Amino acid sequence: MPLTIYNTLTRSARPFAPADPKRITFYTCGLTVYDDGHIGNFRSFLAADLLRRWLESPLCELVNDPAGSPRRVVHVMNITDVGHMTDDDSADGGGEDKMAAGGRRIAEAKKSGKLPPGVEIDPTDPRAVAEFFTGRFLRDARDMGLKVAIEQATNPLVMPRATDHVPGMIVSIERLISRGHAYVVGSPGSRVVYFDVRSLASYGALSGNTLDRLREGEGGRVRAENQAGKRHPSDFLLWKEDRTHLMKWPSPWGEGYPGWHIECTAMAVRCTHPEAASLDLRTFTVPDGLPIFDIHSGGEDNIFPHHECEIAQSCAAFNALPEGAPLARLWFHPRFLLINGEKMSKSKGNFATVRQLIDQGHEAAAIRLELIKTHYRSNANFTDQGLKDSARLVERWRRMLDAADQARAHSPEAGDQAARDRCRAEFAAAMNDDLNIAGAIAALNRWANEVREPLPGDGVLLRELDAVLGLFDRPRAHGQETDIGVFAPGVEPDPRVIDLLLARREARARKDFASSDRIRDELAAMGYAIKDVAGGRVEVRRA
RNA sequence: GGCCGCGUGCCCGAGUGGACUAAGGGGGCGGAUUGCAAAUCCGUUGCUCGAAAGAGCGUCGUCGGUUCGAAUCCGACCGCGGCCUCCA
Numbered sequence: 330m331p332l333t334i335y336n337t338l339t340r341s342a343r344p345f346a347p348a349d350p351k352r353i354t355f356y357t358c359g360l361t362v363y364d365d366g367h368i369g370n371f372r373s374f375l376a377a378d379l380l381r382r383w384l385e386s387p388l389c390e391l392v393n394d395p396a397g398s399p400r401r402v403v404h405v406m407n408i409t410d411v412g413h414m415t416d417d418d419s420a421d422g423g424g425e426d427k428m429a430a431g432g433r434r435i436a437e438a439k440k441s442g443k444l445p446p447g448v449e450i451d452p453t454d455p456r457a458v459a460e461f462f463t464g465r466f467l468r469d470a471r472d473m474g475l476k477v478a479i480e481q482a483t484n485p486l487v488m489p490r491a492t493d494h495v496p497g498m499i500v501s502i503e504r505l506i507s508r509g510h511a512y513v514v515g516s517p518g519s520r521v522v523y524f525d526v527r528s529l530a531s532y533g534a535l536s537g538n539t540l541d542r543l544r545e546g547e548g549g550r551v552r553a554e555n556q557a558g559k560r561h562p563s564d565f566l567l568w569k570e571d572r573t574h575l576m577k578w579p580s581p582w583g584e585g586y587p588g589w590h591i592e593c594t595a596m597a598v599r600c601t602h603p604e605a606a607s608l609d610l611r612t613f614t615v616p617d618g619l620p621i622f623d624i625h626s627g628g629e630d631n632i633f634p635h636h637e638c639e640i641a642q643s644c645a646a647f648n649a650l651p652e653g654a655p656l657a658r659l660w661f662h663p664r665f666l667l668i669n670g671e672k673m674s675k676s677k678g679n680f681a682t683v684r685q686l687i688d689q690g691h692e693a694a695a696i697r698l699e700l701i702k703t704h705y706r707s708n709a710n711f712t713d714q715g716l717k718d719s720a721r722l723v724e725r726w727r728r729m730l731d732a733a734d735q736a737r738a739h740s741p742e743a744g745d746q747a748a749r750d751r752c753r754a755e756f757a758a759a760m761n762d763d764l765n766i767a768g769a770i771a772a773l774n775r776w777a778n779e780v781r782e783p784l785p786g787d788g789v790l791l792r793e794l795d796a797v798l799g800l801f802d803r804p805r806a807h808g809q810e811t812d813i814g815v816f817a818p819g820v821e822p823d824p825r826v827i828d829l830l831l832a833r834r835e836a837r838a839r840k841d842f843a844s845s846d847r848i849r850d851e852l853a854a855m856g857y858a859i860k861d862v863a864g865g866r867v868e869v870r871r872a
Numbered sequence: 873g874g875c876c877g878c879g880u881g882c883c884c885g886a887g888u889g890g891a892c893u894a895a896g897g898g899g900g901c902g903g904a905u906u907g908c909a910a911a912u913c914c915g916u917u918g919c920u921c922g923a924a925a926g927a928g929c930g931u932c933g934u935c936g937g938u939u940c941g942a943a944u945c946c947g948a949c950c951g952c953g954g955c956c957u958c959c960a
Contacts, residue, residue, distance in 0.1 A: 337876085340875095340876075358960080359960090360960080361959090366960090367960085369959090369960055370959095370960045371960085372960070373960040374960075376960095413958090427958095533875095536875070536876090536955070536956075537874075537875035537876070537955090537956090538874080538875070538955080538956055539874095539875095541874095542873090542874050542875070542956080626960095627960065628959080628960025629876090629877085629954060629955075629960075630954075630955065630958090630959055630960065631959090631960070632876085632954090632955065633875090633955055633956060634955095634956085634957090662960095663960075664877070664878090664953080664954070664960095665953075665954065665959095665960075666960080667953085672953085672954095673959095674959095702884095702885085702897095703884085703885075704885090704886090706877070706878090707877080707878070707885090708877085708878075708952090708953055708954080710884080712884085714883080714884080714898070714899090715884065715898090717898085718884075718897060718898055719897095721897090721898085722897070725912095728912090759886085765886075765887095767884095767885055767886050767895090767896075767897090768886055768887080768895075768896085770886095770896065770897080771885090771886065771895050771896035771897085772895090772896085773896090774895090774896050774897070775895075775896070778896095837907085840907075842907055842908065845907090845908090846907095846908070846909080849908095849909075849910095858910070859909090859910075860909085860910045860911060861906085861909080861910075862911095868910090868911090870910095
């Protein structure tokens with residue numbers, strides 16, 4: 330059965346048929362780099378990565394391309410390094426610039442000594458702030474196995490930065506004006522360019538927020554006092570002239586900054602196109618209202634207004650027939666991640682970043698599995714218990730892989746090929762069914778439970794499935810070696826703990842188990858779990 | 873007010889009309905291992921009766937409906953989450 334995916338645009342799951350299965354184009358709305366990416370951001374990026382890896386797997390079958398044939402996904406994920414306003418509701422852009430907010434965070438970290446050593450950064454320079462968080466994001470993304478971030482090292486085009494595409498945004502806006510979809514208000518010194526939502530009857534098709542349904546007063550976006558010269562309350566900002574702004578660029582409408590939807594229009598069109606480098610946005614036109622690329626993804630909160638506005642802009646600017654085009658064939662929106670059953674929010678203080686988890690000693694592979702193992706269209710819940718479960722699963726599969734590799738030297742046996750074929754088929758069937766990852770993992774475990782002695786052929790299958798799951802290649806932190814044993818990643822070898830462990834070793838040597846058990850209880854009370862291993866040594870972890 | 877997603881066993885989570893009425897994981901229980909633990913491996917895990925094979929009853933938010941048959945389809949209701957400001 331070929332791959333079926335739920336499409337936000339059609340509100341239904343249909344077989345996915347890219348224009349060219351040998352070159353599938355995929356654009357993901359990435360991170361605004363004014364802070365570290367949190368696990369919610371990564372859940373959505375990893376869902377996109379899982380889709381991309383599945384499309385590239387030989388096991389994946391498409392309605393217009395059989396399984397087993399090589400396939401390439403051109404996956405582009407942008408980096409928003411322009412500081413859009415924290416309050417987008419007022420028509421002329423209010424609130425604080427996000428890069429300024431990011432700079433403030435850096436300044437605070439500097440003051441409290443939390444900034445990593447060796448980092449010299451000017452918190453008032455928005456470009457430096459963006460650069461700082463971009464570097465951290467790329468590192469986290471690669472640790473998490475985001476293929477697009479790994480590719481970025483050799484092909485920067487797959488992760489374009491908004492500040493590098495301002496000319497493309499300006500060209501896009503010019504085309505919107507000349508095609509009658511945008512207009513300029515105000516006089517030099519305070520000009521604003523708006524998109525004219527009434528010029529496109531299909532506005533609202535993605536989100537269901539058609540113009541008649543966008544009621545005044547529910548949010549604040551459509552509010553009379555914020556209109557500032559708009560022709561319709563839902564018209565949105567494309568360019569704002571503002572010479573005092575933190576980040577500004579010259580344009581035909583004066584020095585200022587772009588609206589927050591237009592960057593994706595410019596980057597998506599350019600970067601997914603085969604002739605990206607030479608593509609001239611001035612003349613680029615998509616015939617007959619066809620989609621410009623195959624897949625567009627982003628968190629569910631992006632559906633409105635961001636993706637709705639992006640469709641409107643892109644189709645109005647580049648499609649011969651703007652009304653009939655959905656910009657992308659497939660709109661893929663992973664749901665939000667809850668943490669311990671609650672929505673993450675800064676006020677509750679329950680934010681977790683990938684970097685924090687890794688620094689605490691959690692394995693990258695376990696974090697990745699925990700974030701991908703719930704179906705992308707459910708609200709997943711991130712918990713400590715879940716993270717433990719995932720870590721254990723990863724360990725189990727790794728042990729199996731190691732055993733299979735060990736068997737390579739002395740076992741010419743093929744093993745149970747029929748069982749492997751069944752696993753492969755069940756895994757594929759689950760993934761083809763709207764990325765049923767839990768079903769796919771169950772298929773893997775059912776098979777793994779049957780394999781008593783892993784053989785080389787089993788290792789081949791494990792690697793084949795892991796090309797999709799993306800777990801084996803994640804970096805593994807190593808614990809710190811000491812005389813008494815090894816301290817797990819994230820656990821500092823406290824001298825007090827070492828003294829207790831030495832005392833316990835002596836007690837055990839004397840067979841004074843009452844004392845040794847008392848010490849173990851004492852360590853447990855301090856939050857340490859210990860495990861005895863060969864040679865009188867121990868492994869120390871957080872309890 | 874509009875649009876959308878969801879509600880499964882102790883917990884997490886598959887299953888979208890029929891092989892006993894729920895995959896897989898966790899937890900629990902039993903065993904191997906260990907001085908004891910931890911980790912790992914094996915078995916087991918709705919209830920009642922039975923030593924056992926087995927038999928009976930029950931379960932998928934609630935209430936109705938469709939059907940020979942429903943966790944699965946339809947309707948109503950209850951509850952949770954998201955969007956309609958910024959957020960992945």
